[in-house]
Amino acid sequence: MKDSxxxxxxxxxxxxxxxxxxxxxxxxxxLVKFGDSDLSKDLVQEAFIKLWENCNKVGGSTAKSYxxxxxVNLGISSKRHDQVKYKYQxxxxxxxxxxxxxxxxxxxxxxxxxxxxxxxxxxxPDRQREVFLLSRIEKKTYKEIAVLLDISVKAVEKLxxxxxxxxxxxxxxxx
Amino acid sequence: MGNNNLNDVYLAKWLSGxxxxxxxxxxxxxxxxxxxxxxxxxxxxxxxxxxxVDHAYLNLKTxxxxxxxxxxxKVISLYKWVGAVAACMLICVGxxxxxxxxxxxxxxxxxxRNVVLPDGSTVMLNSKAVAEVNTFNWKTSRLVELEGxxxxxxxxxxxxxxxxxxxxxxxxxxxxxxNTINNNLLVVKCFEGKVQVKTPIKExxxxxxxxxxVFENTITEWNFExxxxxxxxxxxxxxxxxxxxxxxxxxxxxxxxxxxxxxxxINKNLIFSGSFSNKNMEKALYTVFxxxxxxxxxxxxxxxxxxxxxx
Numbered sequence: 001m002k003d004s005x006x007x008x009x010x011x012x013x014x015x016x017x018x019x020x021x022x023x024x025x026x027x028x029x030x031l032v033k034f035g036d037s038d039l040s041k042d043l044v045q046e047a048f049i050k051l052w053e054n055c056n057k058v059g060g061s062t063a064k065s066y067x068x069x070x071x072v073n074l075g076i077s078s079k080r081h082d083q084v085k086y087k088y089q090x091x092x093x094x095x096x097x098x099x100x101x102x103x104x105x106x107x108x109x110x111x112x113x114x115x116x117x118x119x120x121x122x123x124x125p126d127r128q129r130e131v132f133l134l135s136r137i138e139k140k141t142y143k144e145i146a147v148l149l150d151i152s153v154k155a156v157e158k159l160x161x162x163x164x165x166x167x168x169x170x171x172x173x174x175x
Numbered sequence: 176m177g178n179n180n181l182n183d184v185y186l187a188k189w190l191s192g193x194x195x196x197x198x199x200x201x202x203x204x205x206x207x208x209x210x211x212x213x214x215x216x217x218x219x220x221x222x223x224x225x226x227x228v229d230h231a232y233l234n235l236k237t238x239x240x241x242x243x244x245x246x247x248x249k250v251i252s253l254y255k256w257v258g259a260v261a262a263c264m265l266i267c268v269g270x271x272x273x274x275x276x277x278x279x280x281x282x283x284x285x286x287x288r289n290v291v292l293p294d295g296s297t298v299m300l301n302s303k304a305v306a307e308v309n310t311f312n313w314k315t316s317r318l319v320e321l322e323g324x325x326x327x328x329x330x331x332x333x334x335x336x337x338x339x340x341x342x343x344x345x346x347x348x349x350x351x352x353x354n355t356i357n358n359n360l361l362v363v364k365c366f367e368g369k370v371q372v373k374t375p376i377k378e379x380x381x382x383x384x385x386x387x388x389v390f391e392n393t394i395t396e397w398n399f400e401x402x403x404x405x406x407x408x409x410x411x412x413x414x415x416x417x418x419x420x421x422x423x424x425x426x427x428x429x430x431x432x433x434x435x436x437x438x439x440x441i442n443k444n445l446i447f448s449g450s451f452s453n454k455n456m457e458k459a460l461y462t463v464f465x466x467x468x469x470x471x472x473x474x475x476x477x478x479x480x481x482x483x484x485x486x
Contacts, residue, residue, distance in 0.1 A: 019232050027226045037224055038254075045235050052239055114217050135190065136218040142191060160187035168210050 009063060010055040018063065019048060025138075026067060029148060032133040033126075034075050043078075047071035068148070113171070120170035128163035131156055190215060277309045282323075284432035287406070292317070296335065299326040301354075301406055303429035323429070324354035324362075326404050341389055342374030351381070352404045356422040360390040366402060390419060405450065412450045413459075420445040423463055431456045434478040441469055441481055 009015045023044055030040035047070040051058060058066045121129055130149065134140045140148070142156045149156070181198060188194050189202055189211070202208060282288040282300040290298045290306065293313045298306055304323025309316075317335040319327075328350045329335045337344040337353050341361035344353055349368025355361050363372050365381035372379050374389050379396070381387055388395040395417050405412040413426055421443060424435055430453055445467050451459035460479065464471055470482040 016232065019235065020228055023228050023231055024226050027231075028223050031223050041226070041231065044231065045238065048235050049239060110217075113213070114221070117214060117217050118221075132218075133223075136215070137221050137223060142187070154184075157184040157187035160190060161184045164186040164190065164211065164214070167214055168207055171214065172207075172210065 008055060009051060009058065015052065015055070022064060022067060023048070026071060028138050029068070029134070030071055030075060032130050032138070033072065039075065039078065043071045043075050046074055116171045117167060120167040123170060124163055124166060128159050128166065131159040132163040132167070135160060186211065277307050280306045280308065284428075285430055292319075294330050294332055296327065296329045299328075299407055301325060301404075301429070321353055322355055322358070324352060324356075324406075326350070326352045326366075326407055329368075342372060345371045345373065356425050360388070360419070360422050362386065362388045364399065364404065366404070386416065388416070388418075390422075406453060413453055414450040416448050418447050419443070420447055420467065423447045427451070427459065427463065431459070432477065435481065436474065436478065437481045437483075440483050441467075445469075 009018055026047070027040050027044050030043050031037060034040060034043075047067045050070050051063060051067055054066075121132065124132065127149075131145055134145045134148065135142065142153050142160070146153045146156045181201060182188075185194065185198060185202060189199070194202060205211075280288065280290045280298070280300060282302055282304050285302050287302060288300040288304075290300065290308070292298065292308060293310060294317065296317070298308075298319065300306060301324040304321065304325050306322075306325060307320040309318045309320075315333060317329075317333060318338065319336070320338045322339070325337075327335075327337065327346075329346050335346050339353065339355045339361055340358040341355060344351070344363055346368065349370060350366040351368075351370045352364045352366070353361070354363075361372075361374070363370060363381060364386040365383060367383055370381045372381065372387055376389070376392055377394055379387055384398050384400060386397050386399055397416055399416075405414045413430060415423060415426075420441055421438075424438060424441075427433065428435065433456065447463060447467060449462065449466060451462045453459070460471065463469075468484075470484070471479045472482060474480050
């Protein structure tokens with residue numbers, strides 16, 4: 001736990017590279033969890049400020065879990081969290097698929113279908129949505145997700161399974 | 176169900192590519208298999224909204240260096256600041272607009288309109304009149320800009336002024352009418368109290384029952400005995416005293432909303448004294464024109480044509 005000079009985050013360079021390593025993943029995780037882009041950016045900043053203040057106590061190995069814990073706790077206690085209506089339709093950006101050789105009608109249906117999926121995702125229970133987004137959009141393995149959410153891999157698989165069932169049922173449209 | 180090989184998490188296993196070949200074969204027979212493929216493809220194509228790491232780091236650095244990172248620091252995002260600034264500006268603009276605002280009251284043709292001013296004084300506008308009331312500073316200077324004719328009942332208080340194109344009428348607390356026609360004639364009648372009239376050529380003080388008229392440097396003064404303007408008291412008469420014919424025509428037009436064509440056939444120097452009915456247009460026209468010997472004919476309900484004296 002003791003800070004050796006080259007692993008201490010009190011070192012500017014070390015701190016910066018740690019930020020650049022972790023910030024984006026932390027942001028995505030918070031975005032998935034809280035569904036609010038501004039809040040997530042603020043939380044990342046807050047967590048890293050706390051880390052800087054405590055850089056003597058928090059060693060390189062524990063820094064990451066420390067960050068996540070702080071950010072999530074701050075997010076949960078934040079008043080804004082209560083008021084956030086999950087606006088997943090807004091936080092998910094979709095890249096256009098391969099455009100070559102597609103008819104306009106196909107492209108339009110494609111867009112509509114994506115909108116449907118986004119809607120379906122926003123309707124999922126919190127845990128299922130977190131797992132689904134982390135896995136499909138953030139491309140994390142079930143094991144990584146299990147660590148992040150502090151649950152078992154089996155639980156992650158069950159949540160994933162349910163999430164997909166539900167999304168299919170919702171996007172099936174009329175029937 | 177035929178899902179012998181498929182357990183309760185087979186969808187998760189499929190997504191992570193962990194199904195055995197057997198299970199995969201069976202899953203492909205699933206009626207919804209194609210839909211699942213489509214959903215997965217679409218989801219893999221999505222991404223979360225962007226995060227600019229370098230920018231975020233700069234912000235963080237600034238924050239830390241500024242020492243503004245006490246434990247309770249609230250991070251206020253830019254849009255809140257923009258919102259606050261916008262709100263302040265809105266308030267400023269609102270105050271500005273409110274304090275320099277003036278209300279404009281306008282009566283239409285053949286309409287009378289009663290306006291109550293902020294201090295309880297009233298203005299009765301005769302037809303086709305415009306009064307602009309300066310509500311800014313009303314308490315210290317009561318000012319009304321007037322075009323057309325109006326009857327004022329002024330509550331006691333600070334100086335009350337009526338500005339017209341021809342001159343200014345000032346009072347302290349009284350009842351009077353002010354009438355301007357064609358922006359070159361002014362008639363003031365005082366029904367109660369005292370009224371001061373200031374024009375470039377003369378200043379007079381009118382008391383009860385005195386009337387004053389300016390028209391192109393000609394001043395006429397006379398006395399009357401009404402206690403209220405005739406157009407208010409009976410609502411059926413307009414009364415004139417030595418009024419140039421052009422102004423009588425303007426009054427007729429205001430009152431009845433009519434057009435008068437070939438008006439150049441009338442001798443401009445004619446003077447009209449008398450009154451006409453405000454209710455009956457034909458009677459009014461007859462009263463005015465027959466006494467002056469002017470011949471006219473109806474072109475339509477709302478238009479008359481003045482005939483040449485020789486016709």
